[in-house]
Amino acid sequence: MHISGNTIFIPGSTSGIGLALALELRARGNTVIVGGRRAELLERIAAEHPGIHTVQIDTTDPGSIADAAKRVLAAHPDLNVLVTMAGVMRVEDWRDPASFLDSAEETVITNVLGPIRLIAAFVEHLRERPDATIMTVSSGLAFAPLKATPSYNASKAAIHMLSESIRLQFAGTSVKVVELVPPSVRTALLPGHEDNEHAMPLDAYVAEAVGLIEAQPDAKEILVERVKFLRYGEARGDYDQVVSTLNAADPHGK
Template sequence: MKLSNNTIIITGGTSGIGLAYAKELLKRGNKVIVIGRNQKTIDRVMKEYKGLIGLQGDVSSLDSIRKMASFIKENYPEANVLFNSAGIMRSFKLLDEKMELEQATAEVDINLKGTMWMTQALLPQLCKQNEAMVVTVSSGLSYLTSPIHPVYSATKAGVHMYTDALRIQLNKSGKNIHVMELVPPLVAETNLEPNGTKGESTTSMPSMSLDTLVKHGIKGMEKNKKRVVPGLSKVLRFAGKFFPDSFSNSMVRG
């Protein structure tokens, strides 16, 4: 797919992976709309990166997604790329008796439901375009669990499976919509995990730079790749197939 003259919607586009791709895709002559929950953050990002278009919304809220989809349809009917980047990662103990049930599934609402809901809401519009694309962001941890991130890995495994199903259904429908799964390894620059679990930590793993991840993903989008599995994610994919228990156990110490 030619990555210019598109209208691109990026959830989680005001920070981390989403913002990194937004900046690169803007440079390539695309109209880029970044979605974020905090209007102050949106305003700051738009001021810093001239040309980006900001849209406030919450992918964990069905009401918000319906409003965003309606706004996009009315104001950007030509939108033809959806980049699902919104996500959170938390470490916590399942044996914590003080944790509310709602807190235990925050990643499900944003990482998994948000990806599914946003895609479903915009699919009718994407299907009307001559050529379109949906990008989902899973993780190397979709291939095996990180014990101190008990829900994150599960949601990313769900994103992986959902993306495959979406691709197959669209292929069979004859619609010209490319579906690519981006499978990032650890990218420390994203500050994805705001909190830690006291007394426990993941083992030291090499971190990929945001610039490198963006280069891998852009190349994959241009070539209509089914999935892009760069760096350590390849190792985690192999480990998930052949040594899931030993590798998961080695990811916790202390």
């Protein structure tokens, strides 16, 4: 993916990593469309950040995805990058089925079915572009589990393998598949996580990630230095130590 000159749609980017990434990519000379569920929040983003386009979308709703795709492509026929940013993270206790089933289903619908449906809605258009990118968003937790968030870990592992698989299918086409792999970042993904001293500051994460996109336009994975501890634990042979260290530092662990 080239760092500038793109038209980029980022659903699920009204806060956190998504919004910070959208603003940084806009500053790098891209046309950026931010997607989210709340109309009032989209209006505020458009007012506070001139040049950012917005579209209302609920990535848990197939009809909303289809409608948003039509509106985005009608307004931006040169769209060539889709970033499947939307996601949720929930603390779960799988020792009590009554406490985790709804959460697990919501997580899979948002984190797995959402990206699949988004890709399905845009893939025919992207295949017609001379230089297109599908950017998926997994997590360091796709490679080492956080005890408190089983469904989130599993959903991000699914996104990693989905990315690996569809990259093989798109080989030889104009469509690149790039996987963004964040570490723990100070956002509101979990309550109080904005102040988690073990998490990477948001601005620092986005700056490093965008720098990697610029320096490595053909990269398959965008891995900031901090996430490599999780990403390569099994390859290094210290997976058990990685899992132990990760969960010892988790403020949600019980």
